[in-house]
Amino acid sequence: MHGIDVARYQGDIDWKVAARSGVAFAWIKATEGGDHLDKKFYDNWYGAKEAGVPRGAYHFYYFCRTPEEQAAWFIANVPYDPDALPMVLDMEWNNHSKTCTRIPKPDVVRKEMVTFLEIMEGYYGKRPVIYTDYNFHTDNLEGVFNGHHFWLRSIPRHPSERFPGRRWTFWQYTAQGNVDGIKGHVDRNTFVGSWEDWKKFLKGDF
Template sequence: MTFRRAALVVLILVLLAPLALAGGWQAFLRFQPDRQRYPVRGIDVSHHQGAIDWPAVAADDVAFAYLKASEGGDHRDRQFAMNWRAARQAGVRVGAYHYFTLCRPGVDQARNFLATTPPDVDALPPVVDLEFGGNCGTRPDGAALRLQLDAFLGPVEQRAGRPAVLYMTDEFRRAYGGVLPDRPQWRRSIVFKPSGRTAWTIWQFHNRGRVAGIKGPVDLNLFAGDRAAFDRWAGP
């Protein structure tokens, strides 16, 4: 290959690279796991999504939504109560989640979560969000984490009347998976199906999804079974 021809090839590759990257990004944004295998879709939101048009969300094939209720021992999401009422009115099954901080006692966090969430009998099982992103710098050993997590789960599960769900990132699971209690798992694994032998109940497969009624990106999730299995799991 002559120098001139080689230079032309390089130039073409340079010119085509942005198109290839743009195409890959668009493919990522459109990614959806097999809808026949996983027909029950959901989202999780907080105040970061701003005002939400819940009837539009419900019409966009969203069956369930987990709403951020609280964080740590004193923070409460300012959109939670509004989202809870509006989502239920739109016919979306709702549940609440708590972001568990590693530097506050579990009993304080449970008190905050229970004070924020209504004791609705038809709510989805409560969720505790376990991740390092945005957390405090404390890294307790496994025994200390389990002690505080159990202190949170005790009163929360007592009121709910059923086991809570553990949401976790792969990083958190690698660090503490060996000491976590046996609970249904909600796994965050963007695009790729969750790995490992442990069964999961919910899969968060996208973090830049698009749903009608929400301006900007939103987390997308799916349930592990069909609609009948979801209804049995979700409760009354």
């Protein structure tokens, strides 16, 4: 089970071609902080659905906005669709941000995450997936949020090596993938289970 994650950087995507090439699922960037909407979100959101590609939206967390503001912004921009994958909360340190240099302590990070995640689950009716990388996970997430599915960035080593003890569901294994229907490179991801497990995940039973 291999999929992709996309944002405006991929430009115009031919989703029907991508689907025929074997893309089994897609995570689509929707929002960031409390005032940014990816300019290709709606094209990708509706294009993927029309092509029959299961897709979910993700939010890139910004540490200089409250979780309530960010949740409201996501809800204002991402349509409620019971057929969509659970939304994803993307948690990474953004050391290159020119507008936010705040680095909260772990207990504050986790408290803000709980607030955001509870709002998302309450509105969309599905428990969100948490995306993270090695540094952020080491600093803030070891041993917590075990009731959530995790999507881990682990390039090029397997998640079991870099995230020992962490139960994971999705693995982002390269940023240099190539997929028919997309010009240039795209992130590639895999689902941890079998086809039967995937069907269970879509129903919320995995």
